[in-house]
Amino acid sequence: MSESRDLFSSDFCLAILGGGQLGKMMLYQTRQWDLRTKVMDASPEAPSRLACNEFVIGDLMDYDAVMAFGKDADLLTIEIENVNVEALEDLQNKGVEVFPQPKALRIIQNKAQQKLFYTDNNIPTAPFSRFAYTSEIEDSLANGGLAFPFVWKSARFGYDGQGVKIVREAADLEGLPNVECIAESLIPFTHELAVIVSRNVQGEVKTYPVVEMEFHPEANQVEYVLCPARIPEELSQKAQDIALKVSQGLGIVGLLAVEMFLTESGEILVNESAPRPHNSGHYSIEGSYTDQFEQHLRAILGLPLGRTDSKVPAVMVNLVGAEGHTGDVRYEGLDEILAMPGVSPHIYGKRKTRPFRKMGHVTIADASLEEARATAARVKSVIRVHAKSNK
Amino acid sequence: MSESRDLFSSDFCLAILGGGQLGKMMLYQTRQWDLRTKVMDASPEAPSRLACNEFVIGDLMDYDAVMAFGKDADLLTIEIENVNVEALEDLQNKGVEVFPQPKALRIIQNKAQQKLFYTDNNIPTAPFSRFAYTSEIEDSLANGGLAFPFVWKSARFGYDGQGVKIVREAADLEGLPNVECIAESLIPFTHELAVIVSRNVQGEVKTYPVVEMEFHPEANQVEYVLCPARIPEELSQKAQDIALKVSQGLGIVGLLAVEMFLTESGEILVNESAPRPHNSGHYSIEGSYTDQFEQHLRAILGLPLGRTDSKVPAVMVNLVGAEGHTGDVRYEGLDEILAMPGVSPHIYGKRKTRPFRKMGHVTIADASLEEARATAARVKSVIRVHAKSNK
Incomplete structure (x- = not known):
């Protein structure tokens, strides 16, 4: 070639x-x-x-x-x-x-199959039970096969935080769709981490640094992504090794974003994987030598993979629709955040906002991760995704 | 606001x-x-x-x-x-x-007026004479008002290296269009430098670092742009001050790219200015916190200007059409350069190539400027912009 x-x-x-x-x-x-x-x-x-x-x-x-x-x-x-x-x-x-290959997509599309894949391949993941229908959960609770609390996840269509619910009591099951699902142990974790693995057609593999995610407690959506994660080097290495194992098991050509929990006891458990560019990699546009989108294209086009290391640390803030706002979007505070150092807003161009809808993101790049994180908090405190008619 | x-x-x-x-x-x-x-x-x-x-x-x-x-x-x-x-x-x-304002554009569009602006504003520039027609140059040579060698520049339409010729003897004047022009002293310089100044609607001003340009000797087009320039800090400061003075004199809202010569005697002379994003600023897409295109938009939209400093050093290589190749373009060696570290090709999407036509550029970003420059030389030795039919 x-x-x-x-x-x-x-x-x-x-x-x-x-x-x-x-x-x-x-x-x-x-x-x-x-x-x-x-x-x-x-x-x-x-x-x-x-x-x-x-x-x-x-x-x-x-x-x-x-x-x-x-x-x-x-x-x-x-x-x-x-x-x-x-x-x-x-x-x-x-x-x-x-690319990614349909065979791997089939496994990932179904969260029950995805979990089975992890256990079959000795990839650490939270214990779970699979149910053909949500209604079967009640039987399992009755006969002691399952106990509160647990995380209910529909097997299909879990994109963007939908199809996931923490179930603490029987009443929480009400209103859930009666579909194929899993009930997963609720893991007490200290960090949520993610690693993006890239593999090209020729089999070359490169792994991005570990990022750390902070979630919005209610919306189950990422609020901040920090690169690099503020964890010890040995844990970073462990997280990258696990992500690599998932990618190898699936044989994915393209990107695989692997989300993980770091538990209170120092274990790393795979939460779920996505065979594509991922929210946790948006920081790479400003932070990395090769951003995740370029890397995805290099991989599937059979081109050599690019450097996955960072030029500078970066923090990413999701811009989600404010609660109580539905309708034609209006961004408040963009002028103000553009005056802050190293701030790059990305506006996705969706015309309508609704509560917690992903409307954009902002990356803050800085030679100091601490500075970037401090600026990110200021960005978060100023920027608002509102509906015009709510004014 | x-x-x-x-x-x-x-x-x-x-x-x-x-x-x-x-x-x-x-x-x-x-x-x-x-x-x-x-x-x-x-x-x-x-x-x-x-x-x-x-x-x-x-x-x-x-x-x-x-x-x-x-x-x-x-x-x-x-x-x-x-x-x-x-x-x-x-x-x-x-x-x-x-933006930029038509009044400033008028001055810049005409190289004779541009040169007069420099001298009127005490901005150092090479000595020159203005002629209403190229044919008047012969009289000036005859009566001793002008001597060989000099640089002939048409007053209008000088974009992309056209409209400039070094005149060493009378024969070199043959074939030049009989238009308004200047004859400029040929300056023995050690470096060609450029500085981009940004000014927004509100009058906020930020200056980019000094870059160093290496020209293709025949095509009069930039081959490499290095950021930062490898010159002493005091000279960088001097170049930035001069660029700022040009920008202030013109009152440009948007970007102003100021090209300069660093002479053998340590003088800095303004060559010419462009009121827009510029080839010498392409490195900023990969190298800077705020690239020149974003900065241009921030400036003309009345938004706060972004950081102009660099995340990492960068070297830019122009991709110009190979000599002897005219027709539908074909890029040779892209796979190879993509395997080199920190290499980002930009393909402009022009269907036809011709000798020395600007078809794209490649930026090499690296924490070490020396490494980036070495990679740039490898890129240059591999990449070819050919015509398909010449194969």
């Missing part, structure tokens, strides 16, 4: 399923490289509607829509895992390159 | 004259902020044809085209200085914000 393929100067077309913020940020890189792209999303207002060469409106779960979209692509990738996997498999059988 | 204007969530529209690589890189930032944009360029294949909300085909020098394009914009800016200034002035009079 001493000669470049014609990726950068030809009709090569990368097709991306999903036009949300992750897809939009992937397009930053396809524009930089002048790669031809097409994107499919159900919403004509999707953040990726600009900057791709072709934008197609279609349902990602619809077999026919995915087949029609993917059949003339050279390479198909995803920015969200909830897509029609049967179509991906059939496209792969017809000769379209599909 | 404690409350953000509705830039980020409204119908505010930024209009950009010119859709070349500078406009394209400006759009990286408008996408990040979800700013609504429209772009005008004469070529339907212009690099900015994607990622703007609206793309208009039109001649930037045509009064009516510029008026029609700008009249409903909230703010008009440029990515190239060769635009119809009369139209900009009339738009400004009709209430459209135009």
Whole structure:
């Protein structure tokens, strides 16, 4: 491969399923490289509607829509895992390159299968029970097979904090959908960590530094991501080793973001994995030599992977819709945060806000992680994602 | 201004004259902020044809085209200085914000006026004579008003190294267009330097570090840009002070890139200035806390300016069309350079290459400037911008 393929100067077309913020940020890189792209999303207002060469409106779960979209692509990738996997498999059988591989996507799409994969591969994870229907949980509680408290997770469609609930008493089960699910032990943890592993078509693997996440207690969404995590080097190494083991087990080409708990007793347990660019890696746009979106493209295009280390420490703040605000979005305080050092806002371009909806993020880069974290708190205290009509 | 204007969530529209690589890189930032944009360029294949909300085909020098394009914009800016200034002035009079200001653009558009501005403002610059027509140079040579060698520069349209010629003997004057021009003393210099100054609507000013440029001897185009320049701190300070003086004299809102010679005797002389993002600032995308395109937008939108210091040193290599190659472009060696540490290629997306045409650039970021420069030399030795049909 001493000669470049014609990726950068030809009709090569990368097709991306999903036009949300992750897809939009992937397009930053396809524009930089002048790669031809097409994107499919159900919403004509999707953040990726600009900057791709072709934008197609279609349902990602619809077999026919995915087949029609993917059949003339050279390479198909995803920015969200909830897509029609049967179509991906059939496209792969017809000769379209599909990364991440549909086989791995199948395992990840179903949280019960994902958990079974961890236990089958000796990857540490919280104890759990699988149920074909939420209604079966009551029997298990009655016969002592399960005890409060536990975390209920629907097996499918868990994206963005939906489909997860902490169950402390029987009443908490009311209103939950009667679907395939797992009940997972509630783990007392001191940190939530994440590691992104990249693997390219040729099998080259590079691991990003461990990041530390601080969650919003109610919304179950990340509030701050810090890179590097403020944990001892030996724990960082352990977290990276575990993430690497998950990535190897799944054989993922592209990125795999592995979220983990660091427990009070110093154990590291895998929470869940996502085979794509991830919220925990947004800091990399400003912080890393190679950002996660570029790395994803390098990996699936069979290009050499880039450096995964950081130029400077960085802290990321999610911009989520304020409680009590639903409607056309208005950002308050952007002028103020832009006056703070090293602040880079990313506005995803969603027209409507609603409570806790991910509307953007802000990265604060600084040679000092402590300074960056202090600035992040000031950003958080000033910025507001409101609805215009609530004014 | 404690409350953000509705830039980020409204119908505010930024209009950009010119859709070349500078406009394209400006759009990286408008996408990040979800700013609504429209772009005008004469070529339907212009690099900015994607990622703007609206793309208009039109001649930037045509009064009516510029008026029609700008009249409903909230703010008009440029990515190239060769635009119809009369139209900009009339738009400004009709209430459209135009930055950089047409008055300053008028001075910069004409190299004779630009040089007069330097001398009028006690800004050091090489001695020169102005001629209404190139043919007048012969008289001046005959009567001893001018002597070989000198640098001939057409007063207008000097973009991209065209319109400049070193004249060592009478024969070198043959074939030059008979236009308004200057004859400038040929200065023996040790370094070419550049400084970008940013000023926002409110008058806040921030200066980028001094960069050092290495030129291709034949093409008169930059081959490498190094940040920071490898010169003593006192000279850096002097160069920044001079650039600041140029910016203040012109009162430019936006960016002003000031190119300078460091002479053998330690003098710093201004060569020329450009009121926009500049090739010498491309390194800032990877190297700086705030890249020049973001800073330009912050400045003209009346937002606080960002940090101008660097996260890490960086070296930029221009990708220009190889000699002897004209036609549909093909990049050779991209796979190889992507395997080198800290390498970020930018492919502008021009379909046709020709000798010395700017087709892209590559930035190499590294904690060590020496390492970055060594990698840059390896990049330069591998990458080739060829035409497909020459194969």
